[in-house]
Amino acid sequence: MSSADSTDAPIYAGLVEEQGDVLAEVRRVAEEVLRDADRAIDFGGVRSSAAYR
Template sequence: MSSADSTEAPIYAGLVEEQGDVPAEVRRVAEEVLREAGRAIDFGTARTTAASR
């Protein structure tokens, strides 16, 4: 978080200090889950199979 953010939202800055940056952590975990799902499920072959029917 930049210093401009902490002066504009001191309550948020305090929460980040106490609890960590929860939105950033959620974003990181969501991106990781999407990558794992992309590796586990290959939708490309499903589209190809459905199109050939």
């Protein structure tokens, strides 16, 4: 960690305390959306029907 990073940490920590950890929440929601999309879109049937042509 550089000295610039260590001086920014208290500001970031204060923002997280006030606003919540927005980056962590965005990451969590993005992972959830990817899991939901993976369950909703199943291309397995398309692949197996294409093999019979």
